[in-house]
Amino acid sequence: MKSPSQSRDRGIPEATVARLPLYLRALNGMAERGVATVSSEDLAMAAGVNSAKLRKDLSHLGSYGTRGVGYDVEYLVYQISRELGLTQDWAVAIVGVGNLGRALANYGGFVSRGFRVAGLLDADPEVVGDDIAGLNVEHIDVLESVIERRGVSIVVLATPAMAAQEVCDRVVAAGVTSILNFAPVVLSVPDGVDVRKVDLSIELQILAFHEQRKAGGPLMAVDSQ
Amino acid sequence: MKSPSQSRDRGIPEATVARLPLYLRALNGMAERGVATVSSEDLAMAAGVNSAKLRKDLSHLGSYGTRGVGYDVEYLVYQISRELGLTQDWAVAIVGVGNLGRALANYGGFVSRGFRVAGLLDADPEVVGDDIAGLNVEHIDVLESVIERRGVSIVVLATPAMAAQEVCDRVVAAGVTSILNFAPVVLSVPDGVDVRKVDLSIELQILAFHEQRKAGGPLMAVDSQ
DNA sequence: ATCCCTTTGTGAAGCGATGCACAAAGTCGG
DNA sequence: CCGACTTTGTGCATCGCTTCACAAAGGGAT
Known part of the structure; x- marks a missing residue:
């Protein structure tokens, strides 16, 4: 058919x-x-x-x-x-403004291709209020209103692993259906929500696997000499 | 066979x-x-x-x-x-200590699984000498000696796009065969060298594609209202 | 010791992506 | 206007991964 x-x-x-x-x-x-x-x-x-x-x-x-x-x-x-849908501009919110969140906020590749960072959110009162990449960090409490009022349709999760699922649930409840997840957890989301995962330590582990193969040959394990 | x-x-x-x-x-x-x-x-x-x-x-x-x-x-x-080869420990060097490099150096997921950050390198005299995550940032000039002397077998590239290929060539010449590349370029390497690529903006673009599909249905383009 | 229940390990079918190889389609020079 | 050349678009064979479905294998109860 x-x-x-x-x-x-x-x-x-x-x-x-x-x-x-x-x-x-x-x-x-x-x-x-x-x-x-x-x-x-x-x-x-x-x-x-x-x-x-x-x-x-x-x-x-x-x-x-x-x-x-x-x-x-x-x-x-x-x-x-x-x-790809890059002729319209996409409002992106970054949740979690640790080292990674900061790096993402400053990353030029986002802005350059139709993506606009429309919100930075964090739970830590220490960082709330900071200015990063020209944006004011807001408290996670206002997550829903930021999403709604600024038309955020893509959320980047850069929170600690423990917080990720909870933030994810709130974000989904607020109507977001596209999530880029940097937290090292498997998020559970309803059908129709798209999650893409970027996991730094997984990439390293895959490299280590191949490196071990190359070094050790088919049978022996080798110390790094 | x-x-x-x-x-x-x-x-x-x-x-x-x-x-x-x-x-x-x-x-x-x-x-x-x-x-x-x-x-x-x-x-x-x-x-x-x-x-x-x-x-x-x-x-x-x-x-x-x-x-x-x-x-x-x-x-x-x-x-x-x-x-996966995680029973031995792997010495990793991070080249490029910008926002992303810093985030990676501080990322706990590396250390936790047999990966040890054994070197931080950058070309900018402004950051050389800084202490990050307990490590001293060294100048890119000593790249080869750091790799050799500390037994670095995996290199993480977090440089600007323009510098990536050059650093990559040097790293490969120094004998490294596993590279994790965060720079938005296609690296060319000889056979036998493994390159894994993590590209933040590509992930966003893929999300945007699906988001557009969901929003617009099969035919119409929709503004974010 | 035997039977039943649970869960693994895997043969085989199904599915999507890859890459070859070539006909179709277009350009350009004469 | 024609013929040689270039490069696209695609049919087809192949490959690797996924999923189903079930026989084999083990544990525990009686």
Whole structure:
């Protein structure tokens, strides 16, 4: 009952969605350097993927290339931005203003792509009132009103693990359905709420696994000599 | 020519490796709470995965469960730790001591699992010499000697995008083969070097995509009202 | 000792992503 | 206007991961 041949099929594969921001970044770099047109080969190289994969990914958005020539950089930037929803601006609230929260608030990559930090919240009276990245840190008590009044639709959780689920519940109750979670816990949320997780220590552990493999070969364990 | 029935097959699927740290965290929590034994169903619940997947994942490590009973928590913690290489301790260097680098240096999750921050490096004379998380920030010039003398085998890149590739090249030349990259660039490295990438703005963009879908339905674009 | 109940470990089917290879489609020079 | 060349878009085979469903294995009660 699907219509796979329909070119404007709205079901873009998750794996493709995850790569679109990568292409977008590469394209923005090219646009800044004045490149007008790019082939799938070159763009794939810049994004670190296979060119066939790139073409298939882009084909899910429509036929925006010209055979024999390539893709118009500006046009493709616009199409991908639109598809990702970056043509509108998104109000983001960061909950938890510890070291990580501060780093995120100051991170340029947020602002640059249609994301606006619209609120910083914390439970610690010590940090409430501080100015960070031009924003006043507010008390977690006003979480719901901040979300509602400033149209926050994405919340970044940078709280300690213990507080994360409780904040998450409140945020969801306030109507937010997109959460980026930095706390090292598995959040439980109702259907329809999207949680993406970034876990620094998990990434390190994966690296350690491969490193151990490389060092020790298939059978022996090796000390770091 | 493979030996898929050999239970101690050393080829653990990448997807499984990525979940082992998740199981490990859940198990550590249970161990702290004094739980002695856990079923695949319960552990899967705690880790936020399907129980069949959990069992298949664990089966790649060996047969560590008892039918009719479940898994011994302590024992499984040990086995997973060993498999991930967390029974030895890893010296990690963090390059780039901006907001993010500071946050990482102070992040407790590193130390807690066999990772030791053995060096903080930066190019900015303003921050060189600062004490952060009990460590002295050193100048990037001594990168190679820090890596060599302290046995650093994993490097975390938290530099600006522009500096990342250059630092990466030096780090690789110094013999490091595991890199955790926070800079928003595609690093090019020789074969045999492992790079894992954490990109905050990409995660946000993926969320924005799904948020737009939810808000707008299949066809219309919607303003955030 | 036997039977029943629970839970593991895994064969097999299903599903989505990847990458090859090529026809279709367009550009450009003559 | 035509033919050679370039590059896209995609059908198809393949691969790896997920999920189902169940036989095998162990524990505990009687």
